[in-house]
Amino acid sequence: MADDRETTQHSFVSLNGLDHIEFYVGNAVQAAYFYESSFGFTPTAYSGLETGTTDRVSFVLSQHNIRLVLTSALTYRGAIADHVHRHGDGVRDLAFEVESAEYAFQQAIKRGGLPILEPTTLEDSHGQVKKATIATCGDTVHTFIERQGYKGAFLPGFRSIPSARHFTRLGLTQVDHVAIAVEEGELDRWVQYYSEVLGFHSSHEEDVETGYTGMNSKVVEDGSGRIRFPIVAPAIRRHKSQINEFLSYYGSAGVQHIALSSPDIAAAVRALKGLGVRFLATPSTYYESLRGRLGKIEEDVKDLRDLNILADRDNWGYLMQIFTEPVEGRPTLFWEIIQRRGARGFGSGNIRALFEAVERAQALRGTL
Numbered sequence: 001m002a003d004d005r006e007t008t009q010h011s012f013v014s015l016n017g018l019d020h021i022e023f024y025v026g027n028a029v030q031a032a033y034f035y036e037s038s039f040g041f042t043p044t045a046y047s048g049l050e051t052g053t054t055d056r057v058s059f060v061l062s063q064h065n066i067r068l069v070l071t072s073a074l075t076y077r078g079a080i081a082d083h084v085h086r087h088g089d090g091v092r093d094l095a096f097e098v099e100s101a102e103y104a105f106q107q108a109i110k111r112g113g114l115p116i117l118e119p120t121t122l123e124d125s126h127g128q129v130k131k132a133t134i135a136t137c138g139d140t141v142h143t144f145i146e147r148q149g150y151k152g153a154f155l156p157g158f159r160s161i162p163s164a165r166h167f168t169r170l171g172l173t174q175v176d177h178v179a180i181a182v183e184e185g186e187l188d189r190w191v192q193y194y195s196e197v198l199g200f201h202s203s204h205e206e207d208v209e210t211g212y213t214g215m216n217s218k219v220v221e222d223g224s225g226r227i228r229f230p231i232v233a234p235a236i237r238r239h240k241s242q243i244n245e246f247l248s249y250y251g252s253a254g255v256q257h258i259a260l261s262s263p264d265i266a267a268a269v270r271a272l273k274g275l276g277v278r279f280l281a282t283p284s285t286y287y288e289s290l291r292g293r294l295g296k297i298e299e300d301v302k303d304l305r306d307l308n309i310l311a312d313r314d315n316w317g318y319l320m321q322i323f324t325e326p327v328e329g330r331p332t333l334f335w336e337i338i339q340r341r342g343a344r345g346f347g348s349g350n351i352r353a354l355f356e357a358v359e360r361a362q363a364l365r366g367t368l
Contacts, residue, residue, distance in 0.1 A: 012111065012199035013104040015096045017226045018175050019145040020060070020067040020154075021258065022093035024083040028072040031089065032059040034327075035068060038275045039335075040170035043161045045153035049074070053157055056080055060154045065174040066260060069093075069154075083139060088330040091255035093133075093141050094178060096227070101146035105132035108144075113197040116141050126152030134197070137180050137190055137231075138253035142198075170271045172260040176338050177219075177228040177346070181246045181256040187216055187233040190253075194220040194229070203228075206348055207235065215243050219346065230346060232256065249330040257323070259336035265320045266299065268337055269307045278325045282308045293349065294318055298341070312349040317342020321350065331365060 025031040035041045041061035048057035055078060058071040071092070073080035083092060098104045102119040109115055117133035130146040153160035182190050194200040204219040214235030221228040234243040246256050262268040273279070287305040291297075294313050304311060304320065311320045321338040 012107045013144075014099055015104075015198075015222050015224070015227055016099070017065075017097055018178075019095040019097040019143075020069050020093075021091060021175070021178070022058075022069040022071055022095065023089060024080050024087075024092045025070050025072050025089040026084050028057050028059050028070045031070045031072075032061060035061050035070070038277050039063070039272065040172065040275075041066075041068060042163060045158040046161050047155075047158045051157055051159050058158070059161075060158065063170070063172050066172060086251045087139065087254065088250070088332060089328045090250060090333055091140060091178075091258075093143050094136070094229075094255070095143040095145050098144045098146055101130040101132045101144040104144040105134065108134050108197050111197045112193070117143070122156040124152060124156040126150060126156070129155050136193070137182050137186075138250075140180070140254055171262050171264055171268050172337070173263065174261050176259040176261045176336075176340070177230060178258050179230040179232055179256045180253065181243050181250075182231055182233050182253040183247060184234050184236065186253070187218060187231060190231050191218050191220055194231075199223065200227075200229075204230075204345060206346075215241055246332050250332045255333065257334045257336055259321070259338045262337055262339050265309060265322070265337055265339035266303050266307060269309060269322055272337070273307075279308055280323050280325060282310060286310070310347060310350040312343070312345070312347040314343050314345040314348070316344050319343035319345070319347060321347050 023031065032043055036043060041063045043059055044062045045060035046058070047053045055074055056071050057074060058069055061068045061070065071080060073084070075081065105119050114135035116135050117131065119130060119132040122129045122131065127150040128148050129150050130148070131143050133141050133143040136142055152158065191202055195202070200220040200222055202218050203221050206217045207214070215232050216235050217230055217232040219228060219230045232243055234241045240248070243256070247253070269279070284305065287301060290304070290311060291301055294311055297311065297318060299320065307322070309320050309322045311318060317340070319338060319340045321336055324335045326332060326334045
C-alpha cells in the first residue's frame, strides 16, 4: 500500500498473536469437511451434545499455526442462529492469545472498548482457561484467551478428535492478515477505535479507483506487527464496489477476507486448485510488464501467469498473492494466499488488478 510508516508505538496489552478465528456457520459438520477437503486443515477438537454442550456444536481445525473454529447452533433460537440468519456463514470472533485476560479486558474497557463478556474462568481436568470479550466492527468480536498452560485439546468443553485418515497439509503456515470491511464514512472511526482501545497503529494507507468502483483503506496492527487488520471502506462511485457488495449481502461490517501465508505459493495454489478451490482469474496482459515492474525475482514468471498469481514490490522486497472466489453462498467471505519475500506491504500495485477481476465477477452476478 502507499504509506509504509515506521513506528515505535506499542499495544497497551501484550497480544501473543491470533489464538483462533471462530466462524458461525449453518452446518459445522459440512463446513469442517469443506476446510478439511479443500484447504488441508486437520480436525483436532470437538464440542457438542456428547461433551455436555447443549446449545452449539463446534469443530476445531488446525494447520501449522492456523486454528479455525466452526460453530453452528443446535436450535433455531439464540445468538448463533441469529448471526447466521443475518450474515450467512461468517467470522464471529478474532481471538487473541494473551498473558492475562482480565488485565487485557480491563485495559481495553478503560480506553473505550465495548464489553461483551466479563472475564470468565473455564476449567476441566486439563487445567484452566480464562477468557473475556469486547466488541469490534459490526457483530464481530475479539476474545482475549489466557491459557495458563492448559493441556486440553482446545478449551474446557472440547474433546480431542483422533485423526482417522491422513490429511494433506498444503503448506499454509499462519494468518498473515485479516481484512475487515466497514461502511462508507466509518474507516477513520474504526482506525481510531483500534488505536485507542488496543494501542494498534496505522501502518499503511491506500485509496483505489477504477473506471467503475473504488475503496479507501488503512491497515492497523499491534506493536509486534504479528496482528494486522486492513480496514476497507467503499469509495463514493457510480457503481457498487466489492466492498459495497460484501456489506449488502453480509448485512453489516465484518471480516471480508483472510490471508494465509505460504513458503511456496505456487505449490500451495496448485494443490488447492487440485482440491477444487476456485481463484479469481487475471488477464494475461497483467504479466507482460511484470518482470519490468518487479526486477529480478526467484520465481518463474510463467508459473505465476499459469497460476494467476499476482506479484508486487515495495521498499523491503516483494510479495506474491492470489485471491479465491467467495467461498460462501453469499458473495461475502473469500481467502487470500500470500508469500512474502521481505515485503511488508499488502500488494499496492495489485489492488487495481484485484478490483477489476472482482468487477468482472460482479458483472456476471449482476451486482456491479
